[in-house]
C-alpha cells in the first residue's frame with residue numbers, strides 16, 4: 001500500500017530581483033522586478049507504507065519545499081501529490097490527523113508550557129480516547145525518558161531534552177507517516193543515537209513510514225533503508241541505503257589525539273584502505289575504507305605505534321557524500 005505518490009510535483013517562487021547598490025535598491029522598492037525561481041522541478045516519487053526514506057540534497061535543493069507541499073503547508077505550482085490518499089494542500093486538516101511532523105529548526109511545542117500540558121492539549125486536538133491517550137502518553141514517557149522533564153517548561157529544557165519531547169509528541173496520535181526535517185541537528189552523539197534508535201523502534205513496531213531529510217550521514221545510515229537524492233529540484237538518485245553505504249558512505253574518518261609530537265613514521269602510512277588526511281603535532285586524521293579494511297585492525301596497528309589520548313570515528317560530512325554521489329552519477333552517464 002502506498003504512503004505517498006507524487007507526479008511532476010513542482011514549485012516555483014516569485015521573488016524580487018535584487019541588484020547591488022543603493023540606487024538599485026531604491027528603484028526596486030518603487031518598481032520591483034520579479035523573477036521566477038524554480039525550487040522543485042517535477043518530482044515523481046512513490047513511497048510504500050512502512051518505508052524509511054532519506055530525502056537528500058545540498059542546501060537549497062528543494063527538500064524543505066517538497067516536505068511543505070507534502071504536508072499541505074504550501075501549494076504546488078504544478079503536478080500532483082497524494083499522501084495517505086489525500087491531496088495535502090486541499091485536505092490538510094484530515095491529513096494532519098494521520099501524519100506527524102518534526103522540524104529540527106522549529107519547535108512545535110508550546111514554549112512556556114511543560115510537556116505534560118502540551119501532550120494534554122494535543123490529545124484534545126487529535127480527539128484521542130482518554131484511556132488510549134493515558135496509555136500512549138505513559139509509553140512515550142518511558143521510551144523517550146521524559147519523566148524528569150515532564151513538568152518543566154519547554155523553554156528551560158536543553159536542546160536534546162526538547163528534541164526527545166518533540167519527537168515523542170509527533171508520535172502521540174500514532175501517525176501513519178512521519179516527516180522529519182533535520183531531527184538531530186545540533187544534538188550530541190549520544191542523544192542523536194538514542195533518537196535514531198527510538199524512531200527505528202517505532203517504525204518496526206508500528207509500521208510508521210519515515211520520510212527524513214538530514215545533513216548527517218549517520219541519520220541516513222542508521223535510520224533509512226532507501227535514499228533519494230535531489231539536485232536543482234529534481235531526483236538524480238533513488239537507491240537502497242545499503243548500496244549508498246557500500247559505494248559512497250564506505251569511508252570513515254578517524255581522528256587521533258596523541259601525546260607524541262613526532263608522527264613522521266605514520267604520516268606516510270597509506271595501507272590498504274587507509275589514507276592519511278592530515279598530520280599535525282599531536283593530531284592524526286585518517287580516512288578508512290571500511291569496504292577494504294575494518295576499523296579495529298587499523299586502530300590496533302596505530303595503538304602499537306603511538307600513545308593515544310583520544311579517538312573520534314566519524315562519517316564523512318554530508319557535503320562530501322553528495323559530492324561523491326554526483327561524481328559517481330557523472331561517471332555512470334559518461335560510461336553509458
Ligand SMILES: Nc1ncnc2c1ncn2[C@@H]1O[C@H](COP(=O)(O)OP(=O)(O)OP(=O)(O)O)[C@@H](O)[C@H]1O
Pocket residue numbers: 013014015037038039057058059060061062063064065066
Ligand atoms: N518562500 C520562499 N520564497 C522564495 N524562495 C524560496 C522560498 N522558500 C524556498 N525558496 C528557495 O527555494 C530553493 C529550495 O529551498 P529549500 O528550502 O526547499 O531547500 P532545502 O533543500 O530544504 O535546503 P536546506 O538544506 O538548506 O534546508 C532555494 O533556492 C530557496 O532559496
